Each structure stands twice: as structure tokens, then as C-alpha cells.
Amino acid sequence: MTLTKNSRLALIAWAVIAAVIIIDQAVKLWVKTHFYLGEDIEILSWFHLRFIQNNGMAFGIELGSKLFLTLFRMVLVGFLVWYIVRLVRAARVPAGYMAAVALVTAGAFGNIVDCVFYGEIFNNPYPPQTASFVPWGEGYGGIFHGYVVDMLYFPLFSFRWPQWMPVVGGDMFSFFDPVFNIADAAITVGMAMIILFYSKWIGTVSEHEKVS
Secondary structure, rough: OOHHHHHHHHHHHHHHHHHHHHHHHHHHHHHHHHHHHOOOOOOOOOEEEEEEEHHHHHHOOOOHHHHHHHHHHHHOOOOHHHHHHHHHHHHOOHHHHHHHHHHEEEEEEEEHHHHHHHHHHHHOOOOEEEEOHHHHHHOOOOOOOOEEEEEEEEEOOOOOOOOOOOOOOOOEEEEEOOEEEEHHHHHHHHHHHHHHHHHHHHOHHHHHHHOO
């Protein structure tokens, strides 16, 4: 059976969203229940699994309260889902643009799950104990106040600044320091795809297709 362009775009969008959310949450749950907070396991010299938690945006950026950030993510995801539906109905955009928007949507939703539910269903023990599931309401924080789980760390290279340099002389510099998760990676890849390859398609529906 031949799929229409609308059907192909819908399949791409929901398949990407489902795959990212499932993989992201599976990895987070495994790390959360098998690593103690701060534990670092070297897979390769330039790739570690390091369990940290944060209440900020992608890559651990701090911005406002947990509740504000969670509500912001929820509004963003609602808008992106609405936008995807419009794109599917219009059937005007290339598949790559749809995949990119779906990556951003899935990444934002993946971190919402942590913020909304993890504080209710997990304890948060001191190292070296690992977290475990608890009955609803007995977790480390209320609903909307969970921490986002990060684990992907890529210390690609490091060096020490020469002593003669002002301000940073003698300090260590390492790249890449932020620890992130699969949801963060999906947002970053999706945004990079849009900016580099599909920027001309932004706003296509609102300009050319009116959907009631």
C-alpha cells in the first residue's frame, strides 16, 4: 500500500518521537537505578558515563525555578505537537524537516518526564547507594520538582594553560565538560538540522497553509 505524503510525514514524526522518548527513558531509568550520584565509569578515554542530576535546561544550564522550567517545557511541547499536526496536514515540508522538529519535540518531552514524575517515584540516597522506586508521593520531591538525569560525558581533550597567560594561567581546560542525556542530544541535533539545512521551512505552514 502506497502512503500519502501526509501519512509518511505523520509516520516519521511519531516514530522519531516514540523512539527518542523510549530510548531516553530506558537509559535514564537504568542509570538512575544502577549508578550512585556522581559515579563515573570510563567507557573510552573520551567517553564516560557520569551520573549527575540537574534542574535546569539542556546540558545542565540553570534558568529559574524547577516549576517554571517544567511548565515552560510543557508549553513548548504542546506548541510543537500542534505545529507537527499542522505540518502533517499541509504536507508541504521535506521529511528531514519533519524529523528535525520531531527530535526537538521528543527531547523536550523526555526531560518533562523526569521533572514531573521522578521526584514522586524515586528516593535520592547519598552515595554510594543507588536510587530505587518508592510508592507514589514518598519520593525526594513533589510533582513538577524532579531532577533531570544526565549521564553522557565526552572529555575529548584537556590541557593546562601556560603560566604566563593572564587570568587562566596554570588552570586546566577540558573540552567538552557538560554532561547531558539523550533528550538533550535530540534537541541539539534537531535544532542543528533546522538551522543548517531547513531554515527556509520555518513558518512554512503559517505563511502558506491555513488550517482551521
